[in-house]
Structures are given as structure tokens and as C-alpha cells.
Amino acid sequence: MGWKALGGLAAAVLGLLFAVQNAAVVEIRFLFWSLAVSRAVLVVLLLAVGFLVGWIAHGLFSRRKA
Structure with missing residues (x-):
């Protein structure tokens, strides 16, 4: 088994x-919406939203510099 496979297996286990440890259901309320x-x-x-916002912001700011 290679290092990449071992790293992937470790990431999957984590x-x-x-x-499993965060399976509890939480309720999110925003203005008139509620979601469990x-x-x-x-x-x-x-x-994922944070990565997307960072990726878009990076793209916008890097275009302005060029």
C-alpha cells in the first residue's frame, strides 16, 4: 500500500x-426559515461555502492586480 492510499484511508477514517461523533441534529433559524x-x-x-467564497475572492482580487 502506497503513501497516497494510506493517507486517503486515514482521511476517510477521520x-x-x-x-459519527457529530451526528446530533441541530436546528438552524434565519429570519423566517428553520432547518434541522x-x-x-x-x-x-x-x-465548502468558505472555500467557494475564498476561491471567488481570490479570483476577483488577482484579476485586479494584473
């Missing part, structure tokens, strides 16, 4: 542990 979602799903979605 991700599974994170999901697993805490692990919420963290992953917020992480």
Missing part, C-alpha cells in the same frame, strides 16, 4: 469518526 440538519453535514457545508 472523516467517518467526525461524522446533522451537525456534521452543517460543518461540511459551511466549509
Whole structure:
């Protein structure tokens, strides 16, 4: 087994542990909306949104410099 496969397996195990330990359902309320979602799903979605916002901001600011 190579280093990449071992690293991927370790990441998968850590991700599974994170999901199991954060399986509790939390309620999110914003203005008139209410949503019940697993805490692990919420963290992953917020992480994805953060990456997307950072990627878009980086693209906008790097174009202005050039």
C-alpha cells in the first residue's frame, strides 16, 4: 500500500469518526426559515461555502492586480 492510499484511508477514517461523533441534529433559524440538519453535514457545508467564497475572492482580487 502506497503513501497516497494510506493517507486517503486515514482521511476517510477521520472523516467517518467526525461524522459519527457529530451526528446530533441541530436546528438552524434565519429570519423566517428553520432547518434541522446533522451537525456534521452543517460543518461540511459551511466549509465548502468558505472555500467557494475564498476561491471567488481570490479570483476577483488577482484579476485586479494584473
